[in-house]
Amino acid sequence: MNITHPESLIFWSLIVFVILFVLLRKYAWKPILGAVKGREESINSALASAEEAKKEMQNLKADNEKLLKEARAEREVILKEAREVKEKMIADAKEQAQVEADKMIKQAQAAIESEKQTALAELKDQVASLSVEIAEKVVRTELSDKDKQLTLVENMLGEVTTLNN
Amino acid sequence: MHQIFGDHLFLSRKGMMIAQKSIKSLSLLALMFVSLAGFAQHENETHEEKAQEEEAFDATELINHHTKDSHEFHIADWNGHAISMPLPVILWTDNGLVTFMSSAFHHDEEGKVVVERNGQQFVRVHDEIYYANAEGGVTYDAEHHPTNSRPLNFSITKNVFTLFLTSAIMLLIFIPVARSYKKNDKAPKGLAGFMEPLVVFVRDDIARPNIGEKKYEKFMPYLLTVFFLIWIGNLFGLIPFFPFQGTLTNDILFTGVLATITFLITIFNGNKHYWGHIFATPGVPKWLLPIMIPVEVLGMFTKPFALMIRLFANITAGHIIILSLVSLIFIFESAAVSPISIGFSLFMYGLELLVAALQAYVFTLLSALFIGQAVEDHH
Numbered sequence: 001m002n003i004t005h006p007e008s009l010i011f012w013s014l015i016v017f018v019i020l021f022v023l024l025r026k027y028a029w030k031p032i033l034g035a036v037k038g039r040e041e042s043i044n045s046a047l048a049s050a051e052e053a054k055k056e057m058q059n060l061k062a063d064n065e066k067l068l069k070e071a072r073a074e075r076e077v078i079l080k081e082a083r084e085v086k087e088k089m090i091a092d093a094k095e096q097a098q099v100e101a102d103k104m105i106k107q108a109q110a111a112i113e114s115e116k117q118t119a120l121a122e123l124k125d126q127v128a129s130l131s132v133e134i135a136e137k138v139v140r141t142e143l144s145d146k147d148k149q150l151t152l153v154e155n156m157l158g159e160v161t162t163l164n165n
Numbered sequence: 166m167h168q169i170f171g172d173h174l175f176l177s178r179k180g181m182m183i184a185q186k187s188i189k190s191l192s193l194l195a196l197m198f199v200s201l202a203g204f205a206q207h208e209n210e211t212h213e214e215k216a217q218e219e220e221a222f223d224a225t226e227l228i229n230h231h232t233k234d235s236h237e238f239h240i241a242d243w244n245g246h247a248i249s250m251p252l253p254v255i256l257w258t259d260n261g262l263v264t265f266m267s268s269a270f271h272h273d274e275e276g277k278v279v280v281e282r283n284g285q286q287f288v289r290v291h292d293e294i295y296y297a298n299a300e301g302g303v304t305y306d307a308e309h310h311p312t313n314s315r316p317l318n319f320s321i322t323k324n325v326f327t328l329f330l331t332s333a334i335m336l337l338i339f340i341p342v343a344r345s346y347k348k349n350d351k352a353p354k355g356l357a358g359f360m361e362p363l364v365v366f367v368r369d370d371i372a373r374p375n376i377g378e379k380k381y382e383k384f385m386p387y388l389l390t391v392f393f394l395i396w397i398g399n400l401f402g403l404i405p406f407f408p409f410q411g412t413l414t415n416d417i418l419f420t421g422v423l424a425t426i427t428f429l430i431t432i433f434n435g436n437k438h439y440w441g442h443i444f445a446t447p448g449v450p451k452w453l454l455p456i457m458i459p460v461e462v463l464g465m466f467t468k469p470f471a472l473m474i475r476l477f478a479n480i481t482a483g484h485i486i487i488l489s490l491v492s493l494i495f496i497f498e499s500a501a502v503s504p505i506s507i508g509f510s511l512f513m514y515g516l517e518l519l520v521a522a523l524q525a526y527v528f529t530l531l532s533a534l535f536i537g538q539a540v541e542d543h544h
Contacts, residue, residue, distance in 0.1 A: 003417070003418065004233075004234065004291065004292040004293045005292075005293060005294070005315075005318035005320070005322075006418050007317055007318060007319065008255075008318050008319050008320050008321075008322055008325060009234065009322065009324055009325060009328075009416060009418040009419060009422075010418050010421075010422055011319055012319070012321070012325040012328060013325075013328060013418065013419050013422040013423075014422055016325075016328050016329065016332050017390075017394070017422065017423070017426065019332075020332045020335065020336070020390060020394070021386065021387065021390045023336060023340075024335065024336070024339055024340075024386065024389070024390050025386035025390070027336075027339075027340045027343055028336075028339035028340050028342065028343045029339075029343075029364075029385060029386040029389050029390075030343075030386070031343035031344075031346055031347070032339070032342060032343050032346065032357075032360075032361070032364055033364070033368070033382075033385060034346075035343075035346035035350070036361060036364065036365060036368075038350075039350070
């Protein structure tokens with residue numbers, strides 16, 4: 001190997017290498033390594049957040065199912081209550097209707113009773129006045145002669161005495 | 166000028182530092198430690214022989230020409246004339262700075278063309294620029310080495326040009342990529358989509374496991390710059406035409422500069438455990454320390470040295486193999502060899518593409534490992 005003028009290549013190699021190194025470090029390696037690192041970090045964080053989101057989704061799903069179950073149970077309860085309320089209302093209505101009806105019947109009966117009483121009383125008055133009128137007429141005709149009056153008194157007295165015995 | 170290289174260049178001292186690493190890293194390291202076949206080049210003994218073989222094809226010269234640095238960027242040959250892009254020659258001479266284009270030498274490498282600037286005369290012999298002697302020529306010693314003195318040479322050579330080009334391409338790739346993140350905070354698109362996995366690879370497979378979760382960020386810009394500079398530099402060396410062709414990483418000076426920077430980062434970030442391990446190795450008896458300290462200090466230097474040699478040798482060897490395979494056609498002077506040459510070259514090219522990335526990975530990985538050792542907290 002024949003080495004000629006070693007100083008030229010050593011000199012230029014050092015200078016060019018140092019300049020190349022400084023330029024590349026500032027304008028190439030740092031931005032490239034920075035970008036690569038930044039991207040790696042963002043990929044890692046994206047993966048982590050995806051994992052998180054997955055977990056959250058699962059939680060949400062579980063929550064949803066739980067909610068759904070609860071809602072179903074609540075619906076059952078509400079429906080049951082509604083049914084009960086309905087039945088109670090019907091029963092109440094029926095009862096009330098019964099009571100009302102009984103009350104009306106009673107009132108009607110009372111009214112009928114009182115009407116009957118009044119009718120009876122009126123009838124009695126009528127019958128009494130009719131009887132008095134009839135008796136007056138009969139008495140008038142009977143008392144037109146003396147004998148007859150006496151006989152009557154007699155009969156009547158007889159009657160009273162038998163009654164008293 | 167006998168050049169023998171590539172022969173079992175490194176000792177296997179990896180066990181200690183890699184033991185805790187994964188099997189994946191181990192197998193990769195095993196690959197890189199495979200020493201590549203040595204290439205011995207034999208130069209012509211005498212000038213007489215050289216004259217006789219002038220016409221003959223010289224594979225050694227071709228390979229040398231393609232793997233060494235030069236003042237021109239050779240593009241092609243046309244009618245026996247070289248077409249090349251001249252590059253600026255910058256000399257720090259006794260009389261101050263002198264600059265001119267390398268075309269002033271008219272492709273001369275033998276010291277025959279004298280260039281006169283600022284009242285000084287320069288000649289070029291085998292890519293080295295000297296002051297011309299009093300007669301306007303070159304004085305040689307007994308081994309045919311020029312004895313002229315030479316100015317300090319800060320020329321923009323082919324490799325420096327390639328370094329400029331690689332750096333410019335890196336800036337053109339990565340700054341727009343970084344900009345694209347400002348507009349787009351979603352998944353990366355286009356070029357950013359291609360580059361981001363590589364950046365993330367350096368971060369997650371090199372820096373994090375070797376330096377540690379707490380401290381790796383500080384060293385990321387260095388590791389990324391080194392990784393992509395070596396990789397793109399290696400790939401440019403595989404593109405066989407202008408303006409690429411030049412390979413940064415087959416110059417031991419360039420790999421040496423990178424290894425030195427890693428070394429400096431390591432020692433300036435070394436914490437007390439790191440220094441404690443070198444100067445007072447835990448668990449070692451006191452009387453052994455006089456031996457251990459030199460070994461540990463030597464170890465500090467062998468690590469970056471291995472970094473330098475490994476990258477340089479792997480890339481250069483690959484280029485030499487490809488060039489040798491192509492040269493076979495001209496050595497045998499037969500087109501019949503070409504299917505074999507081309508087949509093997511193609512295979513080597515595929516391998517080189519892998520090695521280009523692998524060596525960038527290995528250099529970055531070991532840099533991260535050394536830095537990690539220097540900054541790691543004591544358990």
